[in-house]
Amino acid sequence: MQRTRFGDMACSIARTLDVIGEPWSPLILRDIYVGMTRFEQIQQDLGISRKVLTERLKWLTENDVLERREYSSRPPRHEYVLTAKGMELCDLLLVMVGWGDRWAAGEAGPPVLYRHHSCGEISHVELSCAGCGRPMRAADVDVLPGPGVAPDPSPAPA
Amino acid sequence: MQRTRFGDMACSIARTLDVIGEPWSPLILRDIYVGMTRFEQIQQDLGISRKVLTERLKWLTENDVLERREYSSRPPRHEYVLTAKGMELCDLLLVMVGWGDRWAAGEAGPPVLYRHHSCGEISHVELSCAGCGRPMRAADVDVLPGPGVAPDPSPAPA
DNA sequence: CTTGTCAGTTCCCTTAGGGAACTTATAGGG
């Protein structure tokens, strides 16, 4: 739905949501991440309406999250691949997986497992500080105003 | 919109989206995280319609992400506070911030800064492997089927 | 030349979101 535009807010969460905030977008990204790169595949896998899928793919492509690539010129066929920007969004998916596995997986356990290339083990992600390397979660930080706070476009009052 | 229910999919991303997938939910969570815990505050800060805010708060409360707490009985007044489950969702916000700062902050720089308690420095989150501690991002993992894959509720064919 | 497939597009219908007014319970001021 989202009739209100988030992109103009002075908030990086809102700006991120502006790109992938619509409900289907993260699932589309997931499909492409795991190798379902074509329209028909994604549509059937998700059960999303073709109209909405078209809109989302267009939006994600325009925002440099995906690249639309021709894999056959005759007949014309296309697939969607992740850009670097899009691949970094998949990091977000990994964190969603972590939360979903922990709080919403139920009896059966996690539906998907992730093996870390470096250590070869089934594992999951944790958040750490880019500076000191120790755990850094929402409960471990102070929030301060930064340089990019509200542009305040109002002219000086007369 | 989200007429399609995500919660039933055998996918932790879908299940996470089922809880906070609607566009406004992460922003509501953000507001509560930074201390705007009351209905009027959130409504005015976000410019969200009161109807939708009511629905979202109700949903988040029913899903144990928030707790509705009475801070005055006469007159009856309530505030919303994060549960442990909700606080862990804020980790997700931190990752969104990281992406938004990096790919959508523009000239002005990040609107908000985060100081890590442990080291006292302005920093940002990185994803690391819960097992070996080294960086673990979407590009660094293999995806494998887990124990909780599609429950497949179809009865045995005759 | 009929059928099939991919990737969309178009149409109509339903439903969710936006906006604004109204409600309830209570405190405070004159």
Next chain:
DNA sequence: CCCTATAAGTTCCCTAAGGGAACTGACAAG
């Protein structure tokens, strides 16, 4: 005592976004 203000919703109507299904265009295969 009455009027106003405030927090937290609720109700109403209208519009726009999503769902579903049918249709299109370009080509390949048989």
